[in-house]
Amino acid sequence: MAKEVTNREDNYSQWYNNLVVKADLAENSAVRGCMVIKPYGYAIWEKMHEQLDRMFKETGHVNAYFPLFIPKSFLSREAEHVEGFAKECAVVTHHRLMKDPNGNGVVVDPDARLEEELVVRPTSETIIWNTYKNWIKSYRDLPILVNQWANVVRWEMRTRLFLRTAEFLWQEGHTAHATKIEAIQEAEKMVNVYARFAREYMAMPVVIGTKSEHERFAGALETFCIEAMMQDGKALQAGTSHFLGQNFAKAFDVQFANKEGKLDYVWATSWGVSTRLMGGLIMAHSDNEGLVLPPKLAPIQVVMVPIYKGDEELSQMKEYFQKIGKELASLGISYKIDDRDNVRSGFKFAEWELKGVPVRLTVGQRDIDKGMVEIARRDTREKGETPREGIAQHIQKLLDDIQANIYRKALDYRAAKTRKVDDWEEFKVEIEKGGFLLCHWDGTPETEARIQEETKATIRCIPLDTDVIKEEGKCIYSGRPSHQRVIFARAY
Amino acid sequence: MAKEVTNREDNYSQWYNNLVVKADLAENSAVRGCMVIKPYGYAIWEKMHEQLDRMFKETGHVNAYFPLFIPKSFLSREAEHVEGFAKECAVVTHHRLMKDPNGNGVVVDPDARLEEELVVRPTSETIIWNTYKNWIKSYRDLPILVNQWANVVRWEMRTRLFLRTAEFLWQEGHTAHATKIEAIQEAEKMVNVYARFAREYMAMPVVIGTKSEHERFAGALETFCIEAMMQDGKALQAGTSHFLGQNFAKAFDVQFANKEGKLDYVWATSWGVSTRLMGGLIMAHSDNEGLVLPPKLAPIQVVMVPIYKGDEELSQMKEYFQKIGKELASLGISYKIDDRDNVRSGFKFAEWELKGVPVRLTVGQRDIDKGMVEIARRDTREKGETPREGIAQHIQKLLDDIQANIYRKALDYRAAKTRKVDDWEEFKVEIEKGGFLLCHWDGTPETEARIQEETKATIRCIPLDTDVIKEEGKCIYSGRPSHQRVIFARAY
Numbered sequence: 006m007a008k009e010v011t012n013r014e015d016n017y018s019q020w021y022n023n024l025v026v027k028a029d030l031a032e033n034s035a036v037r038g039c040m041v042i043k044p045y046g047y048a049i050w051e052k053m054h055e056q057l058d059r060m061f062k063e064t065g066h067v068n069a070y071f072p073l074f075i076p077k078s079f080l081s082r083e084a085e086h087v088e089g090f091a092k093e094c095a096v097v098t099h100h101r102l103m104k105d106p107n108g109n110g111v112v113v114d115p116d117a118r119l120e121e122e123l124v125v126r127p128t129s130e131t132i133i134w135n136t137y138k139n140w141i142k143s144y145r146d147l148p149i150l151v152n153q154w155a156n157v158v159r160w161e162m163r164t165r166l167f168l169r170t171a172e173f174l175w176q177e178g179h180t181a182h183a184t185k186i187e188a189i190q191e192a193e194k195m196v197n198v199y200a201r202f203a204r205e206y207m208a209m210p211v212v213i214g215t216k217s218e219h220e221r222f223a224g225a226l227e228t229f230c231i232e233a234m235m236q237d238g239k240a241l242q243a244g245t246s247h248f249l250g251q252n253f254a255k256a257f258d259v260q261f262a263n264k265e266g267k268l269d270y271v272w273a274t275s276w277g278v279s280t281r282l283m284g285g286l287i288m289a290h291s292d293n294e295g296l297v298l299p300p301k302l303a304p305i306q307v308v309m310v311p312i313y314k315g316d317e318e319l320s321q322m323k324e325y326f327q328k329i330g331k332e333l334a335s336l337g338i339s340y341k342i343d344d345r346d347n348v349r350s351g352f353k354f355a356e357w358e359l360k361g362v363p364v365r366l367t368v369g370q371r372d373i374d375k376g377m378v379e380i381a382r383r384d385t386r387e388k389g390e391t392p393r394e395g396i397a398q399h400i401q402k403l404l405d406d407i408q409a410n411i412y413r414k415a416l417d418y419r420a421a422k423t424r425k426v427d428d429w430e431e432f433k434v435e436i437e438k439g440g441f442l443l444c445h446w447d448g449t450p451e452t453e454a455r456i457q458e459e460t461k462a463t464i465r466c467i468p469l470d471t472d473v474i475k476e477e478g479k480c481i482y483s484g485r486p487s488h489q490r491v492i493f494a495r496a497y
Numbered sequence: 498m499a500k501e502v503t504n505r506e507d508n509y510s511q512w513y514n515n516l517v518v519k520a521d522l523a524e525n526s527a528v529r530g531c532m533v534i535k536p537y538g539y540a541i542w543e544k545m546h547e548q549l550d551r552m553f554k555e556t557g558h559v560n561a562y563f564p565l566f567i568p569k570s571f572l573s574r575e576a577e578h579v580e581g582f583a584k585e586c587a588v589v590t591h592h593r594l595m596k597d598p599n600g601n602g603v604v605v606d607p608d609a610r611l612e613e614e615l616v617v618r619p620t621s622e623t624i625i626w627n628t629y630k631n632w633i634k635s636y637r638d639l640p641i642l643v644n645q646w647a648n649v650v651r652w653e654m655r656t657r658l659f660l661r662t663a664e665f666l667w668q669e670g671h672t673a674h675a676t677k678i679e680a681i682q683e684a685e686k687m688v689n690v691y692a693r694f695a696r697e698y699m700a701m702p703v704v705i706g707t708k709s710e711h712e713r714f715a716g717a718l719e720t721f722c723i724e725a726m727m728q729d730g731k732a733l734q735a736g737t738s739h740f741l742g743q744n745f746a747k748a749f750d751v752q753f754a755n756k757e758g759k760l761d762y763v764w765a766t767s768w769g770v771s772t773r774l775m776g777g778l779i780m781a782h783s784d785n786e787g788l789v790l791p792p793k794l795a796p797i798q799v800v801m802v803p804i805y806k807g808d809e810e811l812s813q814m815k816e817y818f819q820k821i822g823k824e825l826a827s828l829g830i831s832y833k834i835d836d837r838d839n840v841r842s843g844f845k846f847a848e849w850e851l852k853g854v855p856v857r858l859t860v861g862q863r864d865i866d867k868g869m870v871e872i873a874r875r876d877t878r879e880k881g882e883t884p885r886e887g888i889a890q891h892i893q894k895l896l897d898d899i900q901a902n903i904y905r906k907a908l909d910y911r912a913a914k915t916r917k918v919d920d921w922e923e924f925k926v927e928i929e930k931g932g933f934l935l936c937h938w939d940g941t942p943e944t945e946a947r948i949q950e951e952t953k954a955t956i957r958c959i960p961l962d963t964d965v966i967k968e969e970g971k972c973i974y975s976g977r978p979s980h981q982r983v984i985f986a987r988a989y
Binding site for chain 2: 032034035036039040041042043044047048050051067068069070071072073074075076077078079080081087091092093094095096097098099100101102103110111112113122123124125132135136139145151155156158160172174347
């Protein structure tokens with residue numbers, strides 16, 4: 006089974022697609038660019054959703070729900086926003102089908118044309134700020150700290166499961182504030198929540214930074230982001246948090262009376278992560294045998310495989326495993342007993358490795374007699390024996406260890422693939438090897454565009470960790486003076 | 498504040514709309530027929546979602562996600578289904594907007610017409626069975642027990658917040674089985690899950706039954722449902738579970754090899770409840786002061802209002818409440834301390850009554866000195882004093898009591914408004930008074946249609962509780978023989 010996965014070294018892109026499909030995470034649907042998220046993949050997304058939702062609520066946010074459709078005219082209200090989002094989108098023009106007069110199924114009823122076309126939301130700033138207009142009169146109505154879990158649609162030409170799909174699932178926070186400083190602090194707070202989630206739950210190291218003007222969200226004054234490095238050395242933008250200034254408040258005329266009783270426009274942020282994180286999770290850790298899931302996001306943390314002869318031994322072992330299962334459950338550890346009788350153990354091993362289950366227990370009659378259990382960890386693929394007595398506590402520690410080890414491994418990889426480059430010829434050589442290049446840049450969109458044109462590298466971010474990059478130097482391309490390094494990389 | 502709510506007796510429909518808006522549950526959006534679910538309303542829906550999801554998982558189901566869009570041709574595959582769902586729906590015809598050549602914002606790009614139009618899912622049977630085709634080869638792949646939480650769109654002409662909106666949130670279970678009996682049992686199991694949820698969590702009594710052929714889901718062989726009675730005596734269909742036979746398997750050619758190695762079509766069910774339940778929850782229990790929420794679904798179970806003079810007393814009381822809050826939290830009870838200093842206590846009382854918070858605590862300096870707390874319950878509006886000592890345990894019991902009382906009250910109301918009617922003239926009089934009429938019916942769609950035409954009453958269901966209704970008699974309309982009574986009512 007695992008054999009059918011292409012080697013990562015041979016064809017990274019095919020390896021990724023293989024994994025997503027063979028591990029039952031997702032598949033392409035009959036609708037161009039839209040995916041089906043299968044139960045195993047959805048269970049991982051549910052765990053992400055649950056944890057992020059908890060973190061949003063701990064930071065004072067509440068959930069709400071806004072319409073799927075956006076009146077076409079709303080998109081034009083904010084000048085930059087329309088440039089960024091109106092282009093490729095799903096447009097609803099009619100509200101009825103009718104029987105084909107020629108007898109071929111159904112056709113669009115020409116009489117059911119909408120007065121104004123509706124766009125399936127590519128993001129919800131416009132419909133939400135149109136709503137906030139009625140919610141905000143005074144500073145006492147602020148801040149509004151709302152998040153929405155929803156599906157959005159962007160008509161992408163080239164799609165890839167999880168990484169870039171026409172429809173995807175995400176959350177979008179939309180907050181409203183009385184002051185500029187408060188809004189900036191909110192945007193920073195949320196990018197930090199994302200970073201903590203990526204590091205502690207996805208075991209994925211990320212750099213926190215700001216985007217260059219060119220890479221900013223359409224309508225934002227500042228975009229904060231987290232950038233991760235995949236195992237092919239390419240960058241993945243994993244989450245963004247935008248300081249929107251008063252742009253949307255002005256576009257939708259949202260003013261409030263401040264403490265002094267004067268009218269002022271409201272300050273805004275928006276921030277989001279999506280099912281794209283699934284792609285990051287897969288690409289950050291997996292290997293040629295399949296997924297490697299961090300224990301904190303694994304739907305099944307422990308799988309138990311019996312080695313048995315005949316029904317009697319099987320039922321004895323199931324009982325044995327069920328007792329272990331109870332002990333695990335009492336520590337909040339999820340497990341599955343694989344008691345299928347139509348496939349061999351070797352097949353089961355390969356399947357659960359493919360699915361990235363962090364810990365596997367194997368028990369045969371001899372192990373039971375000895376009071377021992379065979380235990381294998383997915384990340385290092387190490388196997389060993391451990392006493393039955395106290396096994397749940399042992400596994401609990403092991404899961405923590407795996408979580409930490411996966412993170413460390415990714416961190417080491419990133420460190421090895423991150424280097425300072427100060428020479429343009431060297432840059433062109435180094436960018437081919439992948440990874441993050443820390444370089445000086447003169448701060449102009451022109452230079453940024455040239456570099457992208459010549460090398461396909463983009464500025465992933467201007468890192469906020471100034472210790473690393475705050476130094477005087479000369480732009481790698483133009484030679485003009487620069488005060489800090491930025492991260493260049495090729496990206497998903 | 499509460500004063501602005503229309504009296505239920507004066508105008509039931511306006512009372513309902515008032516409540517939804519004034520209690521901050523939802524509001525109409527800029528998009529025709531689509532609502533905004535506000536944070537307080539969404540928090541209730543989240544509690545429903547959470548509990549239902551738990552019950553689905555306990556009964557062996559897993560979640561997945563399927564595309565928002567359905568190719569137009571899919572709808573035509575199942576003959577009855579297309580009749581039921583293709584008519585009023587949102588049709589995506591284009592995938593791009595462009596700048597208006599005349600300078601007026603953006604217009605649909607005529608070059609971006611889709612080859613095949615996409616319909617925004619009104620329900621997902623077709624896209625899901627098209628997917629299942631690839632998932633099912635053998636009986637070993639069955640059953641598939643999948644649920645999806647999603648938004649759906651039905652282009653309703655007359656909409657009402659929560660009860661009937663163009664877009665709504667729901668869950669839709671779609672299961673696949675090797676045998677007919679197993680599929681029927683699944684459909685029955687899920688209608689029972691819905692009934693248990695309605696009774697135990699929503700405190701809303703429901704009748705479980707089957708639909709007449711006319712009222713069945715388009716494409717189903719049998720539709721099981723739960724029917725509730727609102728406080729105006731009208732019926733609300735609160736959830737449905739369909740036995741679909743092999744209709745969709747045949748339409749999408751989904752066959753499996755059974756244990757004997759022979760090919761057979763797969764048997765199906767689908768079942769769903771939606772944000773319509775919010776409408777039921779509101780209409781089943783609320784009164785002229787506002788919402789009455791069953792404690793198990795109340796986002797805030799206890800609100801605490803301090804009666805104070807000056808900042809010092811306020812901060813003292815906040816501390817006092819925080820200690821009570823800790824005790825409540827340790828019992829899993831949610832609470833809110835209303836320490837606003839810009840509104841009077843009377844305003845706060847009215848607001849929390851409007852929002853249906855089950856228990857209110859009020860404390861002044863004298864209460865603290867006495868070691869007593871004033872406690873008010875929302876359902877009966879009774880007030881009393883209770884000792885500070887052991888208050889959390891007291892509240893825990895009180896919440897159980899409120900939950901039970903709300904249910905009992907609704908049950909009594911339903912009992913009083915349910916009666917057997919055996920005479921057609923009497924029927925026409927009684928139906929005007931509202932409630933459920935238990936009547937004999939000859940089983941023909943013609944009679945059903947006549948009765949609806951003449952009285953606007955529909956057959957809500959043929960109850961499964963045969964003790965109540967299994968008796969010989971004569972059809973109320975045609976006089977023909979009948980073997981059981983069915984429920985007639987006017988419905989939402």
